[in-house]
Amino acid sequence: MSVDPIALELFRHAVFAIADEMALTLVRTTYSGVLKDNMDFSTALADSEGRLVAQGLTLPGHLGSIPTALETVVRRFGESLAAGDVIIMNDPFDGGMHLPDIFIFKPLFAEGRRVAFAATVCHHTDVGGRVAGSNASDSTEIYQEGLRIPPLKLYDRGLRNDTLLALIDKNVRLPVRVQGDLRAQLAACHIAERQFAALIARHGPAWVVAAMAGVIDYAEQLTRAALRALPDGEVSFEDWIDDDGIDRDRPIRLFVTLRKRGDGLTADWSGSAPQVKGAINSTLSWTKAATYTAVRSVLPPGIPNNEGVFRAIQVSAPFGTIANAVLPAACAARGLTGFRMVDCCFGALAQLVPDRVFAASDGGNTGVSIGGYHPDRSPFIYVDFTCGTWGGRPWADGLDGNANIFANMASQSVEVTEAEHPLEILAYEFVPDRSGPGKFRGGTPYRRDYRFLAEEGVLQVRADRQRIRPYGLYGGWPGQPSANHLNPNGADGGRCLPSKVTMTIRRGDVFRHEVAGAGGWGDPLERAPAQVARDVRNGMISAALARRAHGVVLDAAGTAADEAATATLRAQLRSRRREPLPTVSWHEPEGEHTQS
Numbered sequence: 001m002s003v004d005p006i007a008l009e010l011f012r013h014a015v016f017a018i019a020d021e022m023a024l025t026l027v028r029t030t031y032s033g034v035l036k037d038n039m040d041f042s043t044a045l046a047d048s049e050g051r052l053v054a055q056g057l058t059l060p061g062h063l064g065s066i067p068t069a070l071e072t073v074v075r076r077f078g079e080s081l082a083a084g085d086v087i088i089m090n091d092p093f094d095g096g097m098h099l100p101d102i103f104i105f106k107p108l109f110a111e112g113r114r115v116a117f118a119a120t121v122c123h124h125t126d127v128g129g130r131v132a133g134s135n136a137s138d139s140t141e142i143y144q145e146g147l148r149i150p151p152l153k154l155y156d157r158g159l160r161n162d163t164l165l166a167l168i169d170k171n172v173r174l175p176v177r178v179q180g181d182l183r184a185q186l187a188a189c190h191i192a193e194r195q196f197a198a199l200i201a202r203h204g205p206a207w208v209v210a211a212m213a214g215v216i217d218y219a220e221q222l223t224r225a226a227l228r229a230l231p232d233g234e235v236s237f238e239d240w241i242d243d244d245g246i247d248r249d250r251p252i253r254l255f256v257t258l259r260k261r262g263d264g265l266t267a268d269w270s271g272s273a274p275q276v277k278g279a280i281n282s283t284l285s286w287t288k289a290a291t292y293t294a295v296r297s298v299l300p301p302g303i304p305n306n307e308g309v310f311r312a313i314q315v316s317a318p319f320g321t322i323a324n325a326v327l328p329a330a331c332a333a334r335g336l337t338g339f340r341m342v343d344c345c346f347g348a349l350a351q352l353v354p355d356r357v358f359a360a361s362d363g364g365n366t367g368v369s370i371g372g373y374h375p376d377r378s379p380f381i382y383v384d385f386t387c388g389t390w391g392g393r394p395w396a397d398g399l400d401g402n403a404n405i406f407a408n409m410a411s412q413s414v415e416v417t418e419a420e421h422p423l424e425i426l427a428y429e430f431v432p433d434r435s436g437p438g439k440f441r442g443g444t445p446y447r448r449d450y451r452f453l454a455e456e457g458v459l460q461v462r463a464d465r466q467r468i469r470p471y472g473l474y475g476g477w478p479g480q481p482s483a484n485h486l487n488p489n490g491a492d493g494g495r496c497l498p499s500k501v502t503m504t505i506r507r508g509d510v511f512r513h514e515v516a517g518a519g520g521w522g523d524p525l526e527r528a529p530a531q532v533a534r535d536v537r538n539g540m541i542s543a544a545l546a547r548r549a550h551g552v553v554l555d556a557a558g559t560a561a562d563e564a565a566t567a568t569l570r571a572q573l574r575s576r577r578r579e580p581l582p583t584v585s586w587h588e589p590e591g592e593h594t595q596s
Contacts, residue, residue, distance in 0.1 A: 001210040008218065011199070011211040012054075012304060018195045019043050019056030022120065022188035029187050031180035032125040033420070034383045037412040040123035042066065043188055045196070047212045048107075048114045050074045051307040054215070060296070061338060061406050063305060064288030064315075066119050069095040069103045073117075076151045083109040084158030086186065089151040090127065092142065092283050098331045099127045099146040100134050104154070104182065106189035108196050110205040116212065118192035120185040124178050125381050128171040132371020132381045134332060137245035137462045137500035139279045141328040147171040154182075173371070173379045219308025224263035226299040227312055230353060234259045237347035238271075239360075240468045241340055244278030245333070245500030251468065252276060252322060254337075254344045256291075260352060267291045267345065269317035269324070278500070279333040280462075281325035282341070288315045290338045293406050294345030298356040333462040333500070335407075339364020339387075340464065342406045343471075346391075347584060350473055359391030359436065359519030360470035361404055362445055363463075363482065366513055370423065370450070370505070372457030380454070382421040384412050386513060389443030392436065392476050392521030398443035400430065400540075422454035431514055433542050437549035438476030438520020439527050444540045445479070445515035449488070452509045463499040465516035468586065475581035476520030477549060477588050483514040523581055524549045525570050529561035549588075 003011070022043035030036045042062035044055045050070030055063065072095030073087050081087075087105040090096045096103065100123045108116040127134045129146035139145050147168065154161050168182075169175040199208055234257065241252040255271035275281045282290075288310075295313055296305070303309060317323035323341070325331055343360045350357040365387035373379055387407065390398035403409045414425045426449040436442035452459075463482055470479040484497035487510050494510075497503075505511065532552040535541045537559055546552045551570035553562045577589065 001206055003207065003211050003214045008211055008214045012215045012218070014199060015045050015054040015212070015215065016056070016304070018192050019045050019054045021195065022118070022192050023056040023058055025188040025191050026120065026122070026184050030122070030184040031177045033412045033416065034123050034125055034385070035181060035184070037416065038385050038409045040385065040407070040409060042121050044119040045192060046070055046117040046119055047209070048116060050117060051216060053212045053306050055305045058408055060293040060408065061289050062121055063292045064285045065097050065101070065121060067307065067310070068285035068288070070105060070117060070119065071095065073105055073151050081107045081114060082157050084155060085153055086155035086189070087151055088149060088154040088164070090149045092331050093327050094150050097283055097286050098334050099129070099148060100124050100332065102127070102149070102182070104185040104189060106193060108193055110200045113205060115200070115205055115209055116196060118189040118196070120188050122181055122185055124181055125383050126173045126178065128173070131369070131460050131502055132173055132379070132458055133369030133383045133460060135367055135369055135383070135462065136460050136502050137279050137333040138502050139330040139332055140246065140277050141330050143328065145279065145330060145332045174381055215304060216306055216308045219304040219306050220311045222303045223299065223309045223312040226303065227260065227265055228263045230260055232260050232262070233352060235348045235351040237344055239340060239344040239347060241280065241337065242464050242467045242499050244276040244280050246277040248498060254322070254340055256341070256344050256348055258345070258348045258352070264312055264314070265295060266314040266316070269321065272317065272321050272323045275320055275322050275325040275329045279330035280322070280337045281329040281331045282323055282334045282337045283331060284317055284324040286334055286338045287317050287323045287341060290341035290406065291315045291345055294342045294349060297405060298349055298353050333367065335367065336364055336462055336464055339404060339406050347471065354474065355394050357473070358393040358398060359438070359442060359473040359476050359521045360479070361391050361518050362387055362389040362479070362516040363465035363470060364404055365407055365409065366482070366515065367462035368450070368513065369460040370421070370452065370457055372454050374454065380421055382417065382423060385409055386448060386515060388515055389435065389445045389479070389518035391470065391518040392438045392440035392442045392472070394440070394521055397440045398435070398518045400444045401446060402443070422452065424451040424453060425449065426451050426510065430540065432539055433545045434480040434517035435540065436470065436472045436477040436479040436517055436520035437524040437545070438472055439522025439524065440520065441527070441535070442470065442472070442476070442479045442518030442520045445517045447512055447514040449510055449512045452505050452507060452511070454507060456504060456506050458502065459505045459511055460502045461497070461500060461513065463513065466499045470516055470519045472519035472585045473521050474583060475523035476585065477524060478586050479517030479519050482516035485512040486510070488512045525551050525573060529563065529566050533559065533561045
């Protein structure tokens with residue numbers, strides 16, 4: 001059935017509006033901070049075969065996950081699915097990503113025929129396992145990480161599976177919160193069912209099915225047209241994760257090769273490290289999502305995020321690698337690897353389209369979980385994700401305090417955090433001299449200090465970029481590394497902690513995390529002196545770094561650039577350079593350290 005182009009455009013906006021309304025329903029009805037504040041979830045509509053038609057607000061990181069999970073559901077249940085069924089799953093090795101991400105799917109029917117799926121995926125506060133929050137970096141196999149749910153019917157023709165709900169209830173630390181969040185997912189699916197039924201009533205099932213196919217085809221046409229406009233070629237890039245939290249002296253290689261030919265692109269992750277002991281292993285669906293996000297970001301805006309985009313971008317990774325782990329790999333902290341994969345893809349794309357790609361970000365969000373028990377033995381779990389620096393861009397500075405491009409997450413409210421958990425937030429502030437200098441500097445990172453108020457708890461941190469700094473591009477300097485400290489303001493200066501840690505903390509302990517600074521883009525000596533002076537006035541950089549990196553000398557008041565002295569110093573710094581500026585930099589140029 002053909003669909004009029006104008007009607008198709010109206011329909012496209014209608015189905016995306018349904019997916020967005022699902023997301024708003026989740027925000028309004030969910031229980032946990034990681035959902036209502038961080039917004040670590042996604043909503044979508046898919047066609048009857050599980051092909052993504054429309055993804056709602058929130059996470060690009062779920063671009064590859066919903067189709068992969070639905071593929072498993074369709075294969076498992078086939079035509080046995082009926083009206084009133086609801087499917088639940090989270091198994092990373094059967095279509096999922098990691099155990100805290102629980103999928104809820106509701107098949108939608110019209111005239112006795114399955115025509116679509118409503119889909120949600122949410123990061124739950126806890127799904128059991130050895131560490132509160134079920135997100136520890138130092139688990140070594142999936143069986144330690146929590147409750148593993150294959151695709152099962154949560155509702156069978158409208159009848160609730162109380163046995164399954166009771167099993168979930170007994171295996172998580174905060175059943176009220178988990179069950180409440182599951183109900184929020186169900187509510188979002190019910191909203192989609194109601195709104196989709198209105199479309200069916202207006203247009204008829206056959207027209208709606210044809211229109212969904214048309215929306216997917218439209219996205220494919222736009223994607224392929226955009227890819228044709230990019231130069232052909234084969235480019236590769238290598239980056240390294242500090243460690244897996246187990247073998248702390250062993251960096252982990254990420255390696256991607258992008259092959260652009262005509263209107264298609266392939267991403268091959270061969271050459272990446274074998275899967276590791278720690279829990280940062282990635283499923284192929286997560287690897288796909290990272291790749292789609294990076295490629296999608298250099299294409300024009302306005303392309304619908306759906307199956308049509310995926311048709312033009314093929315992603316592969318060998319079995320048994322960190323990019324496509326197999327049983328019994330632990331993967332609870334796989335989020336870190338996905339963020340680093342985006343940066344790795346950007347490093348390759350910068351060689352194809354240097355005018356569209358920004359330098360490395362902070363390395364992805366840091367996961368902080370703090371769990372324990374109140375005096376009455378009732379549990380508490382705080383789960384938060386922290387990120388906030390974009391790399392310098394070819395046209396502008398990196399963003400300060402903004403969520404990573406791979407995870408459109410908001411920060412949790414300090415007041416709500418302190419009201420709901422035995423924690424006190426002592427500091428939440430930018431840290432100067434940490435962003436990578438460049439013609440366009442990297443985003444300025446921030447630190448957050450948490451004081452623990454209960455008697456005893458377990459702190460779990462998933463971070464990176466302590467040793468392998470966020471790279472700069474085209475002469476930009478790398479950002480400064482991240483840092484973890486316990487009791488940083490104590491009499492002895494406290495302890496430096498590794499990037500990934502699970503440890504006991506006690507009343508009065510203060511944990512500080514400093515986000516890594518993002519890389520800069522372009523020669524720092526080409527940055528406008530007025531911009532450098534503004535950064536000094538705003539406390540983003542010091543006068544010393546302005547002089548050392550940018551060659552900018554401030555006036556006596558320290559508020560504006562001395563143009564003559566700056567021109568002289570910049571000429572001196574350029575003359576001391578020993579070799580041309582690199583395309584990619586992980587270390588500051590030696591010549592720039594010389595003081596004038």
